[in-house]
Amino acid sequence: MILVYSVILITKVYQFEITLSKKFKEMNKFDHKLAIVTGGNSGIGYATAKELITEGAKVIITGRRKEAVEKAAGELGAIPFIADQSNLEDINMLCKEIESQYGKVDILFINAGITGTLSSIENMNTENFxxxxxxxxxxxxxxxxxxxxxxxxxxxxxxxxSIVASTHKPNSSVYQASKAALNSIAKTAAAELAPRKIRVNMVSPGPTKTEIMNKAGLDEKTLEGINDWLINEIPLKKMGTAEDIAKLVVYLSDDHISSFITGTEVIVDGGMVL
Known part of the structure; x- marks a missing residue:
């Protein structure tokens, strides 16, 4: 009799575990969460928005180019918002729209950025700076x-x-300085926001296959030469992808598995800075 009862109990526990497992599979980790991805119409921003949406988040992507942002939003199933990160009026409009339409934000990925043109300090112009x-x-x-x-x-x-925040390569002084300054502010923000349990982390990619180098004004032959040189310098002998970075951003955005990580810079460079 005891044996029969034990078998019945084990069977019920097993069935309960299967039911529970199915429910967890049906639920995504970011269900009912709102995420903002600046510069979400291409590259790392696009890949991250896609990953967040796959995990159930409602995602707002921003960008300067109306057609590109709306096209990307349509492909992703995201909410488009036309905003230039360098324009404070656009930032204020974004905040007002979010507050009136959606309320609070759970995930913020500050991704938008540019490299500018390569130039020595001696020849740097104020417009590029x-x-x-x-x-x-x-x-x-x-x-x-x-x-x-x-x-x-x-x-x-x-x-x-970016890993350039801690490097000092010739002809990239402004871009390097911008990222170093950004890291400093992110760490300060991590300290300031810790009482609210808001975590602030940095992701610093090494060479990654995105459009950003094309926007630096280099021709295809030069870009190919740079890519070949970079791959040779990377211990893993390959370039990173936007998806590599996106997965890490999602990991850091998960308050179940990353709840004790803040003020941290995670380098994703295939071992380049070893």
Whole structure:
């Protein structure tokens, strides 16, 4: 009799575990969460928005080019918002729209950035300096600043930095400085927002296959030569992909598995800075 009862009990427990497992599979980790991805119409931003949506999040993507943003949003199933990260008025409009339409934000990925043109310090012009700093540093700073009141307690902020933040290569002084400044602010934000259990982390990719180098104004032959040289310098002998970075951003945005990680810079470079 005891044996029969035990078998029945084990069977019921097993069936309960299967039912529970199915329910967890049906639920996505970011169900009912709102995410914002700046610069979400291409490259790492696009890949991250796609990954977040796959995991159940409602995602707003921003960008400067109306057609590109709306096209990407249509492909992804995201919400498009036309905003230039370097324009404070656009940032304020974004915040007002989010507050009135959606309320609070759970995940913020500050991704938008530009490289500018390559130039020595001696020959740097003020237009290029201002352009890079206004997007990469000033714009990112005030995007975070203005959105902090809209972040839920326990929210996650991820900032896209770069391994160049700690390198000092010739002809890239402004881009490198913009990312170094961004890292400093992200760490300060991690300390300031810790009482609200809001985590702020940085992801610093190495060489990654995206459109950003094409936007630097280099021709195909030069780009091919740079890519070959980079691959030879990377211990893993391959370039990173936007999807590699996206998966890490999603990992850091998950408050179940990354709840004790904040103020951290995660380098994703195939071992290049070893």
């Amino acid at each position: 201002d352009s890079v700093m206004n997007v990469n540093f000033r714009g990112a700073y005030f995007t975070l600043s203005k959105l902090i009141p809209l972040l839920n307690n326990g929210a996650s902020v991820v900032v896209l930095s």
